Amino acid sequence: MDRLNTIINDLILSNEYDLIIPVVKAGLLTLVRDNYLSQFITTIEQISTQQINTYHIAFINFNKQLIDIENYLQTLFQTLENQYNLKLVDIQDFIIKLPYNAVKQQLLHTTNIIKSTFYMKFIDIFEYYLAAYASQHVRIACAELLKNATTCSFCKLPLSSGCKCIELQEQFEIIILILKRLGLLSRVCQSAALAACRHRITNFIKQICEQYSSHACLPHLEQWFETGVLTWLSILESHCNNDHDNNDDKQQSTFKIDLSSCRTELKHHIYECVMRERGARHMFQIIIDYPESRHGGVLDDLKRCVSIVGKRHLIIDNVRNEFNKRLLHPGVGTTEILAAFINAIRVLRYLDSTGVMMELACLNVKQFLA
Numbered sequence: 122m123d124r125l126n127t128i129i130n131d132l133i134l135s136n137e138y139d140l141i142i143p144v145v146k147a148g149l150l151t152l153v154r155d156n157y158l159s160q161f162i163t164t165i166e167q168i169s170t171q172q173i174n175t176y177h178i179a180f181i182n183f184n185k186q187l188i189d190i191e192n193y194l195q196t197l198f199q200t201l202e203n204q205y206n207l208k209l210v211d212i213q214d215f216i217i218k219l220p221y222n223a224v225k226q227q228l229l230h231t232t233n234i235i236k237s238t239f240y241m242k243f244i245d246i247f248e249y250y251l252a253a254y255a256s257q258h259v260r261i262a263c264a265e266l267l268k269n270a271t272t273c274s275f276c277k278l279p280l281s282s283g284c285k286c287i288e289l290q291e292q293f294e295i296i297i298l299i300l301k302r303l304g305l306l307s308r309v310c311q312s313a314a315l316a317a318c319r320h321r322i323t324n325f326i327k328q329i330c331e332q333y334s335s336h337a338c339l340p341h342l343e344q345w346f347e348t349g350v351l352t353w354l355s356i357l358e359s360h361c362n363n364d365h366d367n368n369d370d371k372q373q374s375t376f377k378i379d380l381s382s383c384r385t386e387l388k389h390h391i392y393e394c395v396m397r398e399r400g401a402r403h404m405f406q407i408i409i410d411y412p413e414s415r416h417g418g419v420l421d422d423l424k425r426c427v428s429i430v431g432k433r434h435l436i437i438d439n440v441r442n443e444f445n446k447r448l449l450h451p452g453v454g455t456t457e458i459l460a461a462f463i464n465a466i467r468v469l470r471y472l473d474s475t476g477v478m479m480e481l482a483c484l485n486v487k488q489f490l491a
Contacts, residue, residue: 122193125149129197138207145197146215149190154223157186158303159234166238173249177292180299187302191216221304235305240312246296247317247357248324253289255321255349263329263341274328297360307361314357318350318387323394330398333406337418338399339425342391350387354378389429396426401435405443411464415471424472433478440465440482449489462486 125148132140164179194212201207227233256275263274273284300306325345329338358378399407400423407414407423414420427433444465448458462483469479 122152125152133201133205138205141201141207145194149194149219150223150226153187153190153219154226157183158220158223158227162234162239165242166236168242170245173245176246176249177296180296184295184299187216187220190219217302220299220302224303224305237312240309243309243313244316244320247313248320250289250293250296251317251321251350251353252325253286253293254353255325255345256284256286258349258352259325259345263338263345301360301363310357310361314354315383315387318354319390321350322346322387322390326391326394326398330395330402333403333410335407335410335414335417335419337422339391339395339422342395343388346388346391351380351384354383355380392426392429393432395422396430396432396435399423400426401439404436404439405447408440408461408464408468411468414468420468420471427472433473436469436472437478437482440469441485444483444486449485455490458486458490462490 125145128144128148129141132138132144161179161183164182165176168176168179191212194216198212224235227235252275256273259274271281272279273286276284276286276289278284297306300309326342329342355378361377399419403419407419423436427436444461447453448461465483465486466479469482470476472478
């Protein structure tokens with residue numbers, strides 16, 4: 122700012138008042154483009170996943186720098202008007218478009234500093250704030266699946282004293298605001314939004330399926346997905362649409378969601394995750410727990426997943442490996458092996474009426490008992 126002030130004083134002394142506005146605009150645009158924007162992008166790229174809760178600070182600091190510029194301009198223009206009777210143009214439009222114009226010049230520059238790594242960082246950022254948003258819906262949809270219903274499933278703080286997820290949503294609004302001002306919201310969403318949803322689904326299902334349970338989880342997960350994940354995605358799309366309506370660059374593509382195909386794709390991911398976490402990890406326990414696993418609903422979950430996802434090899438491999446490790450060795454009684462074998466036949470026939478899964482999964486048991 123000091124150098125810019127010096128140039129402005131020189132222009133005033135030489136009575137070149139008509140150059141003040143162009144010089145101020147060019148100087149501030151250069152400052153934002155080469156300093157503030159560069160620092161902001163570098164900070165985002167260098168923050169590690171373990172520091173995910175500090176991302177918003179970079180946005181707050183960048184926003185503060187923009188506010189400082191606005192205050193500087195207001196003071197400068199007021200001084201010029203009072204001391205030199207110079208009535209300059211309204212600065213509001215310039216201030217609003219300043220960060221966007223800085224980014225636009227960067228994108229057109231051959232040494233554009235906004236690389237793919239910057240966009241990819243938002244997969245983690247979006248998942249973090251999606252988790253906070255969806256946690257408010259998980260309390261209703263997945264209450265039966267949570268280990269501790271008295272604490273927030275995301276921030277782990279007691280619900281009685283208020284968790285911090287509402288505060289995190291306010292942080293996310295700041296992030297959205299800055300991305301809008303930079304004209305990068307749609308670009309970021311196109312790179313990161315759906316990937317963030319897939320990551321959140323994967324991590325949440327890992328969390329609730331970590332321990333074996335005979336109870337069904339799919340109905341609860343589907344409700345959580347509709348009210349939490351899909352709603353969050355729709356909100357993000359509406360932000361992008363509003364941003365595009367107010368954007369001069371109509372050539373820039375807008376992040377749009379086909380909710381029907383998006384729902385299908387992400388629900389398929391839910392079934393695949395449940396298949397992996399319950400079918401590929403807990404299948405032996407499901408067999409031993411039969412018929413409780415049949416009555417509890419976990420087998421209904423897996424049957425549905427098998428019919429939609431396929432990937433029967435996940436269950437087949439798990440059953441064979443677990444039988445080899447836990448039963449098919451000296452020291453385990455024949456009665457115990459037979460009981461598990463009979464349960465396996467019942468479970469696998471329920472999942473696959475053709476009997477193919479049962480034949481492949483139980484082949485080693487048959488050979489052991491022969």
